[in-house]
Amino acid sequence: MEEVDTIIIATLRDVGCGFDESVVSLINFSAAMVVEACVRCLRVILPDFNCPASMPEVMSARYRMCSTLANACQELGYQGEIGYQTFLYSSVKEWRKLLMFLLEKLPREAVQAADEPTGARMVLNRRISAELSAAITSSWTPPFCKRHGLVLRKGHWQREGGAGCHGYHSSDVRAPEGTGDISARIPKDVLRYYSSHMRFVPAQPRVRRDVLASLLERNASEVAAQQEWEAEWNTQGLTSRLSEEEYRARKRQRLKKKLTEQLTSSLRQGSASASAALGAASDLQTILNSFTDKLSAGVQGTGSRFQHAEKLQFAKEEEVPMQVEEATEEELQQQREQEVASLQEQLSVLTAQLEALELGRKKFSASMQQMMERELEQGGQNKDEEEAYKVKKKTHDLLPNADENMRKLKELVQGSADRLTKLSAKWEEVRGPLVESEETRLLGEVGRLRSRMKEVADETRQKESLYKQLVTEYEQLSKGQSRVSYTRRILEIVANIQKQKEDIGRSLPTLARYSHSMLHYHFITHVSLALEIS
Amino acid sequence: MAARGAKQIDARAVKVLGKLSSENLEKVLEILKQGPDLRRLSLDLSFLSPLFQLVHGVIDGVCEKQGPRYETFAKTLSLADFSRLVRCVEAAVKAVGREGGSKQQIVERLCEAGLDGEVCSVMGECVSVRSEELRTQLLRESAKVSPSSLTDFDWKLKLVMSSDKLGDIQRPVLNLDLDLVDNGQRRLESIELSQPELERLISSLESANKVVSQLRT
Numbered sequence: 001m002e003e004v005d006t007i008i009i010a011t012l013r014d015v016g017c018g019f020d021e022s023v024v025s026l027i028n029f030s031a032a033m034v035v036e037a038c039v040r041c042l043r044v045i046l047p048d049f050n051c052p053a054s055m056p057e058v059m060s061a062r063y064r065m066c067s068t069l070a071n072a073c074q075e076l077g078y079q080g081e082i083g084y085q086t087f088l089y090s091s092v093k094e095w096r097k098l099l100m101f102l103l104e105k106l107p108r109e110a111v112q113a114a115d116e117p118t119g120a121r122m123v124l125n126r127r128i129s130a131e132l133s134a135a136i137t138s139s140w141t142p143p144f145c146k147r148h149g150l151v152l153r154k155g156h157w158q159r160e161g162g163a164g165c166h167g168y169h170s171s172d173v174r175a176p177e178g179t180g181d182i183s184a185r186i187p188k189d190v191l192r193y194y195s196s197h198m199r200f201v202p203a204q205p206r207v208r209r210d211v212l213a214s215l216l217e218r219n220a221s222e223v224a225a226q227q228e229w230e231a232e233w234n235t236q237g238l239t240s241r242l243s244e245e246e247y248r249a250r251k252r253q254r255l256k257k258k259l260t261e262q263l264t265s266s267l268r269q270g271s272a273s274a275s276a277a278l279g280a281a282s283d284l285q286t287i288l289n290s291f292t293d294k295l296s297a298g299v300q301g302t303g304s305r306f307q308h309a310e311k312l313q314f315a316k317e318e319e320v321p322m323q324v325e326e327a328t329e330e331e332l333q334q335q336r337e338q339e340v341a342s343l344q345e346q347l348s349v350l351t352a353q354l355e356a357l358e359l360g361r362k363k364f365s366a367s368m369q370q371m372m373e374r375e376l377e378q379g380g381q382n383k384d385e386e387e388a389y390k391v392k393k394k395t396h397d398l399l400p401n402a403d404e405n406m407r408k409l410k411e412l413v414q415g416s417a418d419r420l421t422k423l424s425a426k427w428e429e430v431r432g433p434l435v436e437s438e439e440t441r442l443l444g445e446v447g448r449l450r451s452r453m454k455e456v457a458d459e460t461r462q463k464e465s466l467y468k469q470l471v472t473e474y475e476q477l478s479k480g481q482s483r484v485s486y487t488r489r490i491l492e493i494v495a496n497i498q499k500q501k502e503d504i505g506r507s508l509p510t511l512a513r514y515s516h517s518m519l520h521y522h523f524i525t526h527v528s529l530a531l532e533i534s
Numbered sequence: 535m536a537a538r539g540a541k542q543i544d545a546r547a548v549k550v551l552g553k554l555s556s557e558n559l560e561k562v563l564e565i566l567k568q569g570p571d572l573r574r575l576s577l578d579l580s581f582l583s584p585l586f587q588l589v590h591g592v593i594d595g596v597c598e599k600q601g602p603r604y605e606t607f608a609k610t611l612s613l614a615d616f617s618r619l620v621r622c623v624e625a626a627v628k629a630v631g632r633e634g635g636s637k638q639q640i641v642e643r644l645c646e647a648g649l650d651g652e653v654c655s656v657m658g659e660c661v662s663v664r665s666e667e668l669r670t671q672l673l674r675e676s677a678k679v680s681p682s683s684l685t686d687f688d689w690k691l692k693l694v695m696s697s698d699k700l701g702d703i704q705r706p707v708l709n710l711d712l713d714l715v716d717n718g719q720r721r722l723e724s725i726e727l728s729q730p731e732l733e734r735l736i737s738s739l740e741s742a743n744k745v746v747s748q749l750r751t
Binding site (some may be wrong): 053055124128167168169170172173174189190192193195198199203204205206213217228236245251255533 | 587592670
């Protein structure tokens with residue numbers, strides 16, 4: 001049931017219900033939520049269903065609202081029991097049943113329309129299918145109920161069947177001209193025609209239904225004529241530097257001339273009967289008739305107007321030299337202008353070509369520079385590759401008797417290894433005695449240093465004991481003598497010392513070799529002696 | 535009284551005109567010259583008004599419009615008289631309109647043929663007012679060089695959805711109706727064109743138009 005509930009809730013959110021994210025099951029639903037879901041579904045199913053989505057506060061209003069909802073559901077065809085109590089006091093099971101029924105009734109398009117592909121073709125197809133389905137579902141209407149095949153369906157008039165169709169025939173329709181401009185006076189007789197005898201436009205065509213076709217045709221031909229004239233005026237008329245009327249008159253003259261030339265030349269070439277016709281006929285119509293008779297006789301009546309026109313055109317080309325002879329001054333002028341224009345055009349074309357060529361040259365020189373750089377690069381690469389190639393070639397040469405070469409290679413490797421061991425042995429030989437001698441030398445040094453250390457230590461001990469002895473001796477000495485006697489003694493001692501100093505100075509060179517300690521010892525003994533003496 | 539008189543005059547004029555079955559103006563005018571009653575036509579305006587109506591109606595008919603209606607003249611003319619009269623006036627109008635010229639020239643030409651002065655002036659006025667229209671129509675007729683010519687065309691675009699063999703075709707088809715006049719007879723040619731065929735037709739028509747426009751300049 002959980003899955004069903006999630007589907008129901010997701011669809012209800014699509015329809016527009018503002019449920020919390022926390023609502024995952026119908027168990028969480030309150031009566032107000034069920035009412036909202038029902039109202040929103042019914043709004044989608046029935047476009048004209050109009051009811052607020054929130055439940056009112058007042059109990060009676062609630063009762064009314066739930067009753068209308070129940071009625072609507074029953075009208076839709078809900079099978080189970082339903083009433084106001086279903087919404088207000090019912091179980092989850094009932095609600096689920098009701099909501100599932102409503103969701104099934106939802107129109108499919110409302111749910112799916114959003115994610116369908118769009119495109120002109122699809123839109124057209126959909127419209128066609130909609131139209132066809134509408135035609136299938138709509139009821140048949142007898143032809144006498146449709147005037148000109150027109151019938152009103154779903155608020156739109158549309159044509160059904162071929163009853164109202166007719167061919168497209170146009171006829172010439174006219175309306176008063178020049179009435180818009182009040183300042184221009186229209187001649188009296190024209191005015192009389194407009195006011196009393198001209199028919200209204202809808203009455204002009206022979207058949208009433210041709211009015212639209214005639215109007216369309218008239219409009220189209222006027223537009224076409226205007227466009228053609230503008231195109232001609234812009235291309236040729238303006239360059240001729242004539243006013244519009246003058247241009248028209250000249251064109252008419254030219255055409256007339258061309259036409260008469262055409263006709264006379266073709267008649268001259270034509271048969272005797274044609275020339276007889278020319279002699280007899282005095283107006284253009286007869287000449288034209290004879291002309292067409294001759295032509296249709298020539299091509300067995302299969303010639304169209306287009307073919308005649310083509311023939312006329314080619315005949316014109318043959319006649320060009322004749323026209324040049326008869327060219328007037330003005331035409332010469334025009335020709336010159338044309339020539340100048342064409343030459344200028346040529347010049348511009350040539351300059352454009354020159355520029356293009358220049359550009360091409362620049363491009364080529366730039367590419368040449370690039371090419372040279374690349375060549376250098378390629379040369380370096382080439383050398384590397386040649387070396388690699390040499391190595392490879394050698395290997396390749398060696399390949400045929402690989403075993404022998406392998407053996408040789410192994411021997412070579414062995415030989416170098418042997419040499420290496422030999423060398424290391426030699427090195428050992430040299431190194432051994434050197435290390436030994438050094439060791440002995442160092443050991444001797446250490447021994448000497450040790451003995452000297454012992455000697456110094458002994459000396460220190462002796463001197464310390466002497467110092468103690470002297471200290472005790474000094475303490476044992478009596479301290480009762482007067483200061484004067486001591487001073488005298490000191491003076492005597494000093495005199496003695498002076499004497500001794502002299503002695504020492506005399507005996508110093510001989511005693512220089514003696515150690516310092518000995519000197520000191522002597523000195524002390526002297527002192528002690530002197531003290532003993534004193 | 536005046537109205538009755540006018541009717542009588544109408545009837546007489548029509549009798550004279552009605553005898554003229556030939557379509558050749560010169561012949562018409564010759565006979566008109568001999569018709570003594572026409573010369574004695576009074577200058578009653580009530581006669582002139584229907585005459586205006588008649589001539590304008592005939593010109594309308596020449597210009598491929600709704601021609602004069604018999605109901606308008608039914609009280610004064612029999613159907614046979616009416617149709618004969620219309621044929622005569624038509625021939626006269628065509629002959630005069632072909633030449634063109636000012637109103638004065640037209641009237642003179644008609645008078646030379648021996649028509650009554652008032653009738654001449656009415657016809658002259660009608661023709662000169664509508665000379666441009668008439669001329670266009672006559673030129674259009676004489677421009678139909680080949681036996682059959684195109685007067686109108688109509689088209690319809692259809693989309694073929696499927697056939698009995700294929701479920702999904704989706705191909706556009708153009709239905710082209712060509713309204714032809716073949717030796718004075720209307721004939722409808724209906725063609726169905728696929729897209730490449732239509733393009734071919736349009737390009738050939740364009741080249742034809744180019745030839746024609748070159749011819750015109």
